[in-house]
Amino acid sequence: MDKVSAFGKNFTASFTPFAARTQQYVKEQLGQAEDKTQLPPDYIELEKRVDALKQVHQKMLQVTSQYSSEAYDYPANIRESFNDLGRTVTEKVHLLSSATSPAEAQAALTAPPSAKPQPKTFSHAIARASLASSQLLQQQHADATEDPLATALEKYALASERVGEARLAQDSQIQSRFLAGWSTTLNTNLMFATRARKSVENSRLLLDAAKTKATTKKGWNLPGQAGARSEGQDEENMAEEVRVEIEQAEDEFVGQTEEAVGVMKNVLDTPEPLRNLADLIAAQLEFHKKAYEILSELAPVVDGLQVEQEASYRKSRDGSD
Incomplete structure (x- = not known):
């Protein structure tokens, strides 16, 4: 029985503030609060400032969360088979280098996977398409010499795969x-700041509810408010209880406000978001730097092949005239 009584007291103690806050909130929403x-x-x-910071985080994360999806730049219009994704371009080039016939070359291209499927990124897709295109040209090349476009495409495939791997490294960072x-x-x-602010709002509602209770009782005066005391000891004791309730509510409101100020300042002053942004830029810079280096190595090689082909073409034209 004592446990039931204690539970009832605890329930009442916790329910009363909630009811007071709710009632005060409804009055304010209806415009009935003084x-x-x-x-x-x-x-x-x-x-x-905290609200602005929250919106900034939500907006930036909405976009940058794409870095968590491997295929964020993978073309939606292409269809690659299981065999296409079975081996890396580097592995396929190695197998092709030892092929002695078109059949062996085709087998190298469709070799069973040696590990997990290859990444679905734009650069990897370009690499696979370039290697397949290279082999199509090479298989139809009747001369013993290599087709220059096929050679360039193979080298482009290897470079594109390296760019794709650099992109994946960027995403991981x-x-x-x-x-x-x-x-x-x-x-x-x-979230801590939001909870602290909610506590301030709750304590403010309790304070205003206590003030409202005091002003609605005839003869009860707020602390410091002029006015005659009500007659009767019971009524005076009740008025004193209300004054104590208001003072306690004021103390709670002030305390919660000070705590919330500290929490919000900590959120606003922390250097972590700016440090994280610097890391984002550094990862992007490293990726573009590697991509530049890879393509810078490839460009003169392909230019050389193109110059040789043009020279060969002019020579053949001159000989036919």
């Missing part, structure tokens, strides 16, 4: 150094 305790201007300014950090800020730090 005075609403105003938050300090500095506090409101912090709230606006961005996932661990940017996306993880910004997601933590959004889902943890900013």
